[in-house]
Amino acid sequence: MTMIVGVHGIWNYGYYRPSRDAAVAAAAISADWTTWLHDGLAAARGKADAMPVSVAYYAHHLHRGTAQGTDVTQLDEDAQSLITDWVELLRETPVTAQGTRTIRARAAVDWLTTHYGEAARRFAMIFAKEVSSYLKAPADRRRLAARDAVAETIRTAARQDEAVTVVAHSLGSVVVYEALWAHPELRVDRLVTLGSPLGMPGVIFDRLDPAPGQRGGRPPGVSEWINLADIGDLVAVPRTGLSSSFDGIVSENPVLTIAKWDFHSVRSYLSCADVAEATWPR
Template sequence: MTIVAVHGIGNHLAGRSSERAAAELAAQWQPKLHQGFASAGLDGHQLPEVHVAYYAHHMQVTERQAVAADLSSIDEQEQSVIIAWALALGSPSLEERQGLITAPLRQILSWVSRRRKIPIATIIRIAVQLAGEVHRYLHVPQVRAAARSAVAESIRRARPQVVLAHSLGSVVAYEALHAHPELTVDCLVTLGSPLGLPSGIFDHLVPAPIADRGARPAGVRYWVNLADTGDLVAIPHRLGDRFPVDQHADTSIGRIDFHTFGAYLASPLTAVAISPFVDSSSIPDQIACDFGSARLK
């Protein structure tokens, strides 16, 4: 069995070719996925081989985004992404919302830090990475086209049964699969996905949502969404409210490690979501992943 893993924000590996970067990430994430299978009691299953769809080199991540969480370099368009994200995180009252929209950026993020009880430095780091990469993907046409093409080509070459798409990678994979309906996968698993983020992402998707609902890519047979309830990027974490997700499950991957791809891959729920597709010849017509038992392990 083969899966394609589509990475999220913060995965640019400088000084490597795209092929080398993809191989390095696959080498990091393969053991994590095996750990998830073991935690779910699925050691006897055939373990899938991880191929990484690497597109970070097209995002042209700057040193600001990759290393220094510097709010002073956030431009006006990037700031709008952060504001949309911050407001979605806190569900403030109308009066609070109006005040926050015009507040200085650090004040907005301090508000999130207090609400979520997360250190302000962590909030700023996530905000800077998220704003830069999301804005470039959604609003720089050549970046968007190149990233989608890289993901589509990886899926075309690997012909996976499953696509695991994390963070911003879930947005890229969603659009790539829509743009290439000839690409078919038995299961799309979105992990820590911000696809439904109002204003910041959802309203800019291609194809555009209709009646406040996104559509399933034509080649996707089954869609599972997994999100840690404390994941600051998976906002809102229940994609089923806006997308035709077949199954959603909340997973706990840790207060500190609440968004990394590795932590999601090591979750037993990820293994349970994948396991019905290990042998593609025996995939049943009706699929229902048994997440209940995995939570107990």
């Protein structure tokens, strides 16, 4: 039997808030991922086996308060720079030629709102805040705590002496990439990254630990790496996929369509038949 480990992305602190217990939060998010992945398998094969997903929960380590509203002045300098650099990659042109960091960040989120709606503005604020919180420094306690939580969940799954598949969404792909490099003893039969920003130049790629240099590589304990991204996913930059920045990816589909409108949520990814086929053992 294959053990499936999930690694969540941003916007998951809500699982922790009611109980303030990471184990309870992990159980709740694992139940949701299991349901959504079963939906995807049912769409792909007409049935769903009762195989649970164990999600590594780390959102509480990155939480720095809940933002009220969508004004970029709520973001610190690093998060403002991150959101500006990210949107410039989406636009492929500078957001603005001059102005303070806050002015440039505000121009960036205004552009997102104009082109993708108010929901994109809210998402961008949360994305910038959580990604910045994680990437502050290689030795930052938040970063290390998140990586350790992911590594321990994978280690627990591997103790079952079964094959291990890791499914990592969004920021989760960054956390698991670093966790696997930090713990080369961990063995993963298949790594599936969904809507991954790992290759985002300047914003994430150049801040990875260990530093990838010109190109990154498949973590040492991973046998197979598959990357999937919806063609409209704003986080999966560059749009050409991760193979342009990383060696060792055996398969990827950067032109996947997981949903008509909701092109980044983990629910849409896991419920997609193509994603389920790539994730579940044959």
